[in-house]
Amino acid sequence: MANYHHDRPILGTKVAPDLLNRTGFSYQLANILNLKEDDDCLTVSIEGRWGSGKTSIINLIKNQLSSINEEIIVVEYNPWLAGKPETLIQDFLLQFSTQLNIKSNSELALKAAKELIAYSSLFSVAKLIPGAEPWASIVGKVVSKVGDSAKQIAELKKLDLIGKKQKVNEAISKINLPIVVIIDDIDRLTPNETFQILRLVKAVADFKQTSFLLSYDPEYLTSVLSKNDIGNPSEYIDKIVQLRVQVPMASGRGLEKIFDSEFGRLEVEKKTKVFEGDFERLGWLYQRAFKHLMTTPREIHRFFNHFGFLLSQVEGQVCVADLFALSAIAIKASPIYEHIKSTPEAYVGQRISFDEVSFEEKSKAISDFAGDREQKYNGLSEVDKRYLKKLIEDVFPLISEDSFSMHHVDSEDAAGRIAEPKRLHVALHYTTPEGQVTDKQVKDFIYGEIERSSFLEHVLETDADDRFFELLMNHASVCQDHAFDVLKITGDMYLSSEKMKKQLDERLGFVTFDLLFQLEWLFKKVISLNSNKKKLICKLLSEKCLAPMGNYILININKKLKDNSEDDWIDGEDIDECYKLYEKVALSVLENNVLVGSSLRCRIFYGLGRVSQETARQYLAKLLSKPEEILLLLETIGYNGADSTNGQYANINSDYFRLLIDMGLLKNEVSKLDAEKQPIHIQAMIKSVVKGGKFYLKDASEYTC
Template identity: 25%
Template sequence: MADRLTEVLCDKSLKDGFVLGIEGPWGSGKSSLLKKTIKKLSTLEEPPAIVEFNPWLVGDKLELIREYFIALSEALESQPDAAIGKSEQAKKQVKEGLQKYSKHINTGANLLSIGALLIPQLEVGSKLARKLTESFEDLSEPEPLHKQKEVLEQALRKICRPIIVFVDDTERLDPPEVMETLRLLRSVGDLPNIIYVVAYDRSAMVRNIGLALKAEDLEATGAAYLEKIVQATLQIPYPEDFALRRWLKAEVLELCQPNEDSSLQGDAIERLNLVIDKEGGRMISTPRDVIRLMNNIKIAWPAIGGFVDVADLIWIHLLKLKRPKLYHWTENYLNGFAEVARGTARASDPEAHYKELLEVAAKDYNPESIDFFHLSRILPGLKKQNYGPGDCEWTTYSIDEEELENLTRFRRLGSPHYYRYYFALGQNQGFIPAQEIKAALQEIQAKSKELKDRLLTAAKERFADGELHYPVLLDSLRPHMPTIDADSRKFFLRCMIDSVDQAIKNSNLRHTTSNRSVSAAKSILYYTTKQGSQMNRELKKIISSEASLSFAADLVRDLVNDTHYSIRFSAEQTTKLKGAFADRLSKDPRQLVLAACPNVVLSMWNACATDREDFQAKLTELFSDTQNLITVIGADDARRTVYSTEGNWRPLVSSYYEDLTGEPGLKKRIESIAMNKDQYPPNLQPAIQNIIDGLKDQKEYEKHWN
């Protein structure tokens, strides 16, 4: 269209002056068309004098007139003499005519001095400023307006090439500013060899004119006034939807550069096409929409390109620009969903969140349509409750571990580990940075000893809320296990098992039950190890000789209680594994004292031991050293937890240990330790205090229930 407009503007029939309107809604590409046309005109062999006039940048009425005539003067000055006339005298006549004429246009304003007209805008001391200042100051009293206009017209007709004035951004003007601009065009619109190209949104322009004139019928009055000034119009054609979508896809692919190492392949490409065709088709209607969307993507991409899914990124930025209410709902929902998925919060009123979603998404996503199923592929936890005829009820915050693993593996918007990159150019607090996850995966593949150091560090470091990094790191790595070769997975398991007890020791909850470090490690183990002989060999290795005894005890508890769906062994296999655990403790009972959760280990040793006399003898011998006894029964996992409507207690049942050992006086020994706390060294004082608190809770608990 720029080529055709260039031809029109160069037509000789416009030599008597012309005002051409370029009409199109906001964002339809009017400014782009003007820029392309100016570029085309500038490359002509004999280019016209081009004036780019933006009234939106001008302050008041006086400034508007001054800026306009300065722009004309500068355009003339930039032209070679051959383009303006045969001599410098012809150029001077045009400029002097413009200066005189400009003084009369500003009705009701002070006469403009040449200093006010030029000096603020031109370089001080320039040849043009000096010459025009001198000529203006030498002028006699102004001639009548019609005489000055005749002189100016005669001078302009001598110009070999036209002056083309491009006026843009008129739709940003307030109604009074619109009227001043139109009055200026009306005053100079019939001057020869000056062509005006005015870009505007017709509906906005007509309304502003009507408002400025205080008309009753805004549209009719505004349209009639506009027709008196604009002699012809060109309508920006409504862009074809498929052309805008094709343009958007080309821009995205150019930015993201899909290749073998890129995440933008296979299913990701299909989802990108779906987002561009579906959501793009609904939300993109003008070239400006594409430009604004890509500007947002280009700003974010360098920082987050390696940590996001392209299709999801396009989708969320479309919402940000075109559906802000749905965008904010999505951000708030994903914040809550991440906490629920981590197990650090419970979903509050999923039905209410679903109703809020319907309110903000009704325009695009009907719950009875296929579009809502498409939405559920983007937003995690959005599940249909029933599939009966006419039943369209959905719920939110539905946790599906397999879905979460896939979302995390492919860095989707719904991943609790990656979602913050889509909103804040970085991860949320409480999650391992994606750079660290990437580094850990590289260490797994390379079987680097640095991986174990990383895990041990994660077993000590905490987030702001007090949670250890360790379980979060394991949860982040688990979805990537299918992409790792078997040998590298085995290496990872060894490093993990060697470090998990350290994480248990540093946990706020010194127990394997409901301990996130334990559950995360077990998920990795069961996820990466096949059922059958491979699982049997792996568990035997862990139970018999691996470093993390408390973790091994928790695995044995799953065997003893048959509580984990991932462990399915025959009775013979289970007996052998239990025997291996009992043998390990029987050979070296002191391992119990060094364990992160000694009472979990003791409980499982008791459950697995087949020789009761040997078990009691080994335990009695271990407890004969009072320091060993204090360490075990003073551990945090020695005290049980009892909840009731009457109160909560954490009793220490001393008789339990007496029964285990078969030693009649053990209960009194424990009570004596509590009564004589000061006799023991400082390193045992925390454990003894725990014993004292546990015995106190035991008495209160018994008193309440007896």
């Protein structure tokens, strides 16, 4: 709980210092409240809206009073402790008497306390009629029962309020010490209680050498008086309060000191190291909008309570700057925050979902909700509206009409920003969704700070593959010395997984294989960002378990060399070394038939053919010489291409294969097979050999385009 604010005011001490430079202001008021002998009652008010620091100023005044006059008597009255509004005056006088006796601890104070108690007892049998001066009309339990009885009339004569008050005044005068009565938070009382406090100060307790220090929101007090049929509320307050003082404006520098203190307490700068540019973006959001929105100490403390909690829940999963912005929205405009939470598509262009893909255009969703977004600003001041819009448009750039951004990034996900729906989901739900992984887990995986294979098993079991690959791609640049270990374990686990096999077998009709393609993109990015590409590539090409990826690596090497790319992975003279490494590995894997699916086997064979047609030709000839290996031969060469209509097809009777195998002999051997007893994809391959042409693997139909 020490990390959260309890809405407690400062004390003006080293632990809770005056960061808003109000000590001098408080000293002047303390001098005014320190009345001299025979001074009449004085009432001073500190006025300001909720959270502006009124109670903190009162604490500073109390410190100054004790330094100005050690004997001064400070009486603090908390009207919240009163039982009922009708007993508030009596309760005040009783508290006054108790504190007076305790703080003065003299015979004179004891006598004054007794007179106060006697005075207060009158209010236990009578109550003041709201709206009338106390001396003008008294109605009480005794008064309501008055008849012709002489005894009852005698009882009424005891209600000598003026006489009792005079005795209190005389007793207090004999103490001859200044008394300061502090009544804080008047604006938190009910209208009836608030009105009773004002009447108390005006007519019940205006004793000699006694000053009152009141604090309230003047707008609320004016509203209360209006409800009690006071025609000119401000003039009425002026009759009661002789000196009305507004809370000093909090300077920008003063508020910045509070911000700096809170940032240091939460170690914010340290926590911005996770995502690149986060600290600079945080400063930008602060200067551009935030400092104009949080303008009172209470708002700042409420904000940091929310921000601190949010940060503790999802630290490292969402950039600090955007969590900062979300907390500001929650504190200053909760209807907008709730709208973001209930209707995220209005801000990011799509529903937040980890399981479904929305094909609707984001721009359309953003446009459709423009009116709803605007409506949520209703009720805000023009200043708050202006700066909240700036803040919201900065973190949700799709809704901004200005395409310019000081902090543009290529990937909002990699930057941890809530403009990416999955990051917004985490921020709004304060947790990582089930079946997902976090940036920290992925980084720990990269650095080997967790057991990698166990973690990947968890990813596979919980179907967190998509998010795992997304985050691994985001953090590919930090792999470096860990690149080989990361790619080897990831490639090995996925290529040998039943999930990969099932996906390849079930998706013959699709152009893409999700897991395989994600592996390929991961390998490409990690290699591209590695500082020693040749060493990494050679190690990867030497791994049998990564043979399908070796083919993909060679394709990229050749393409970059052919295109004279500035991002060449290796020099041209090193290509033969790579070819020899892969030739040895590919042939070993094919001969031992260790892979999970024929599609992967086919990819390895194409890689072998790319580096050595002669070795590929010898391998096929060996299979062709063994009738029992014909089906294996077909699956080794039968995944030749794909289109967007029906997916993968076999195109075996082509010029390319005529260079690698005796097509006449292959056709003769294949004709011996009972095609109808074979799986559909094998039937397509048989037709391609026997009839020539392309046949789709999903249904063995002929390619007709």
